[in-house]
Amino acid sequence: MDERFSGFGAFILYTITAGMMLFILAPLLLVMAVSVSDSYFVTFPPQGFTLKWYAKVLQDRDFLEAMRLSILLALGTTAGSLLLGVPAAFALVRGNFFGLAAIKGFLLSPLIFPALITGLALLQVLTKLGSQDARLNLLIGHVVVTSPYVIRTVVTSLQLVDENLEDAARTLGANRLTTFWRVTLPQIASGVAAGGLFAFMVSFDNYPVTMWLANSEYSPVPLVLMRQLVNVFDPSVPAMSTIIILMAMVGVLLLEKLVGLRRALAA
Amino acid sequence: MTTSEDAVAVLGAQAPPAARRGSRWRLALPVGLLAVPMLAFLAYFFFYPAIQLLLSSIQTQDSRGIIGRPFTLAHYARLINVELYARVLWTTLRISIITSVLATVLAYPVALVMVKSRPMITRIITLIVIAPLIVSVVVRGYGWQLILQNGPKGMLNWILMTLHVVDAPLSVLYTEAAVVIGSLHVFFPMMVLPLASALGKIDPNLEDAARMLGAPWWRVFLRVTLPLSMPGFVAGFTLVFSLTAGSFVIPAILGGASAVMLGNLIEQQIFVVYDWPFGAAIALVLVGLVLAVNGVSMWLLEGRRLRRPE
Secondary structure (H helix, E strand, C coil): CCCCCCHHHHHHHHHHHHHHHHHHHHHHHHHHHHCCCCCCCCCCCCCCCCCHHHHHHHHCHHHHHHHHHHHHHHHHHHHHHHHHHHHHHHHHHHCCCCCHHHHHHHHHHHHCCCHHHHHHHHHHHHHHHCCCCHHHHHHHHHHHHHHHHHHHHHHHHHHCCCHHHHHHHHHCCCCHHHHHHHHHHHHHHHHHHHHHHHHHHHHHHCCCCHHHHCCCCCCCHHHHHHHHHHHCCCCHHHHHHHHHHHHHHHHHHHHHHHCCHHHHHCC | CHHHHHHHHHHHHHHHHHHHHHHHHHHHHHHHHCCHHHHHHHHHHHHHHHHHHHHHHCCEECCCCCEECCCCCHHHHHHHHCHHHHHHHHHHHHHHHHHHHHHHHHHHHHHHHHHHCCHHHHHHHHHHHHHHHHCCHHHHHHHHHHHHCCCCCCHHHHHHHHCCCCCCCCCCCCCHHHHHHHHHHHHHHHHHHHHHHHHHCCCHHHHHHHHHCCCCHHHHHHHHHHHHCHHHHHHHHHHHHHHHHCCCHHHHHHHCCCCCCHHHHHHHHHHCCCCHHHHHHHHHHHHHHHHHHHHHHHHHHHCCCCCCCC
């Protein structure tokens, strides 16, 4: 225990912290526990042990279709927000033009705008344009909300790049493209990867934009889960949820390995 | 000797910036252009739709569903004057404020322990705080639904009744309290992370000095730690408030009919009633609320009206 905390103050601090850790983990652990319950309804305490609900979920056409759509959508979103966001981050860090601060504010503004309203506004405009393909509409909406994350992480890592190395490469005769590939990109690779992973995870879990732009034919995982939650009462819902929790854990561990969680999430 | 040193100093100080200015001048145009695709994309799919939504909120929808003139503020008036809708606005404000205050009170201890413990403990706490952030909100809402379930089969009621704390099951699900609990769970990391980063920047010598001069732990906290962590608090409070006010999933799963928030009302107006102008007006009120809170927070943070930790 740290010597800075002592006596009654330390007791309060550690008690509240431990309580909050329990508060954070409880609903997730409960969902996982119930998913292996050998009963036809979700009840507490869970009874017995079975994996049959996982078997049911993995044969559920709706869920598998949704999974496929969500993964493809998240991959497309990652590619789109990297393609648009990485060059924009370059302009923000290396550029030296009038209105730079205002442009940076504009590019990051989807972060403070309520996502629910971003989706609603986009739905109105896309409807007017006659854009009927839900997959394309979802892709556009997801890139709008994920690109600021990419810009933010890439800007942070670009600011740490040593420009002297680039100058050295240029002096030694490398052209601009070679310098970028061989000198700059390796230095920002972890930032770009973290931004891409972030975009993937935000897209995969997104509800507030997705709910406006999806339709009955193309419903990503969060929407299908929400529908099941209202209509299905057996432990297949917790089994689906557990699969999603485990996927998120893999993402978290990857992010921690790539850049460290605190740095990845720092504003 | 002196002159050559001067010459080196002068060259050293001036030559690189001059060269750099030269290269910047050549690079300025192309580098700036790299932002154009992103700007165009956001202008067309984010900024323009927002303006369109604003316009719909002050226009009239005819019986065929076409939105046009005359311009009117009637939709905004309706939100405030019709008691049913006004109540949703107040519920939203109440839930958002209570959630933000609770998050602040509970996040300070967690952030303090996170910043000042051994690296191992810091790592574990960080992982636990952040991990759920990446789990779908629907899953987390569902988890709370299972815990708070009304009747003896809910986890909370089962535990309380087994321990004989209560004799009859509590009814927590489908109340505002359930929405506050769910929102707190979903947005708690948004308070802990900025607080931890502000607390981490405080010079520990300041607190040590206060302690050595005889201040008890609570006075050290109130007079040194708390004032110096204000930037983190302001940032965290703004985030939690904005995100709670704009939520849809948590009130839909945990609030039921008794804790409808603005987001749920908007969805209902658009998907059930098809009243676009009214839905847009509610949306704009929500945006106004969120932007106002963010504006105040930026004014506090950037105007250096708060003492920042050095």
